[in-house]
Amino acid sequence: MKNIKNIIILGILVMFASSCDKEYLDPNSTLEPDVVNSTDNLVALINGVQQRWSTDRAGIIYTSTHLTGLNTGELRLLNPGNLGENEVLLGGDDINGGNEILNNIWTNAMLCRKEATTVITSADIATDDATTANSLKAYGLFYRALVHGTLIQFFESIPLEIIEDASFQDRSTVLQSVITDLTEARGYVQAGLSSEITSGVFSSVDIGNSIDAMLARFHLMAGNYTEAISAADAVDLSVQSTWEYDASIPNPLAFWFGSQNVTQARDANFALPAGLVPDPSDERVPFYVTLPDPVNDPANYQLIGFWPDNLIEIPVYLPGEMLLIKAEAYARSNDLTNAVTELDAVLTKTAAQDAFGVGANLPAYAGAVEQQAVLDEIYRNRRIELYLTSLGLEDSRRFGRPGPSDANPERNRNFYPYPNAERDNNDNTPANPSL
Incomplete structure (x- = not known):
């Protein structure tokens, strides 16, 4: 995504990323009928979805x-x-x-969903070659699933159809839709993708491994533990799949953390309560957080990790997430032996053994081998290993941590109000949750 400049082609606003010879369509632009008849424009649209997702203060990475x-x-x-x-x-x-953050995540996610769906429904129109069409569909299905799976972590229900006054679907229905999209996408990847498509799409996102990783993530959220383990096992943990940036399109978290005017690390406890704070020897703590002047400024914790400069790439998922998905799925299935084996793989992992350099380098688990104790340790490690990956609210609810109505709450809401951007345009928008 380099040196972006605007030009008009076929009445569509197209932006070119000249240094990496990729282009993307602005999802706010007029799309039909021009886009649906061109594989090149559908590829450009995929790049536009990827950029909308991963960049800017209004994008999904920042807002989530x-x-x-x-x-x-x-x-x-x-x-x-x-x-x-x-x-x-x-x-x-x-x-x-x-709220601005709520309206931004909803609006941009729905735009990503609309454009991803355009890719899916237009692929067979744009080409007679089945492999080329299915390759386009794989990317579109991946991003549509990512939209739905992300939004359902923040809202009790969401609409799945792109129609006027679309009805809202509950969590289980949304997660099943996500899994269906990802499973179809996985089939296209396994059949082999067309180089005509893959050569034009921003290459930092490894589509095959990312689909398996998201299948593992959302199967876990849906309570499909056997399927979650299988999907996590399919991910090559040595492969990096990332959102990439450059000087003209910076890492949105690094840019705003670096401004020292919006947010920073709260402390070095990773939002964990007293009984679950990180081990003092945990090497993930100095990977993610630093305290530049502990004597004169003892509360001024600063973020490092994947945010020390504007050019660093943000992982689409972390290898440690796959290990922790398996640990949790085994634990919730009461297979504590395998749960501890996967947990130990995270605890003992060194920075050198991790594709992104995230390693605790701690001794193996020595606590009680009973379900709640093992789940508590898994939760602790999810909050540390997956710090600022936007999964913390989902984890807090799923692990039954104290909520906003409980004593010593660890979150200030369970789900968010529906944005006015939707309520003002959809008569079927449900009542807001109380908390």
Whole structure:
């Protein structure tokens, strides 16, 4: 994604990434009928979806990270003048459908979903070659699944259809739709993708491994433990799949963390309560967080990890997530022997053994081999290993941590109000959750 410049082609706003010879379509532009008849334009549209997802303060990476990070205590707010972030930090009734962060994540995710669906439904129109069409569909299905699977972590229900006054679907229906899309995409990848398509798409996202990783993630959320383990086993943990950046399109988290005007690390406890704080020897702590001046400024923790500069790439998923998915799936199936084996793979992993250099380098698990104790240790390691990956709110609910109505709450909301961007245009928008 280099040196972006605008030109008009066929009445469509197209942007070119000249240094890496990739192009993308602006999803706000007029798309039909021009896009549906061109594989090149559908490839460009995939690149546009990828960029919308991964860049900018209004994009999904920034908004999902901050909805989780400020809700669960991973982040502190440096300037309450950032009203959207401040409302997320306060939580409860202080955040409503007019919140900027909520409207940004919803609007941009729905735009990504619309364009991904255009790719899926137009692939067979744009080409007579089945492999080329199915390759386009694989990318479209991946991004549509990512949209639905991400939004359902923040909202109780979402619409799955792109129609006027679409009805909202509950969590189980949405997760099944996500899994169906990813399973279809996986079939196309396994059959072999066309180089005509893969050569034109931004290559930092490894589509095959990313589909398996998302299948593992969302099968776990759906309670499909055998399927989650199988999908996680299919991921090559030595492969990096990332969102990439350059000087003109910077890492959105690094850019805003570096501004020292919005958010930073709250502390070095990773939003964990006293009984679950990181081991002092855990090498993941200095990987993610530093305290530059502990004597004169003992509360000024700073983020490093995947955010020390604007050019560093953000992982689509971390290898450790796959190990922890298996550990949790085994534990919830009461196969504690295998659960501890997978947990130990995370605890003893060194930085050199991890594709992204995330390693605890700790001794193996020595606690009680009983379900709740093992799950507590898995939760601890998810919060540390997967720090600021936007999975913390989902994890907090799934592991039954104290919620906003409980004593010593570890999150300030369970789900968010529906954005006004949807309510003002959809008469079927449900009532907002109380918390």
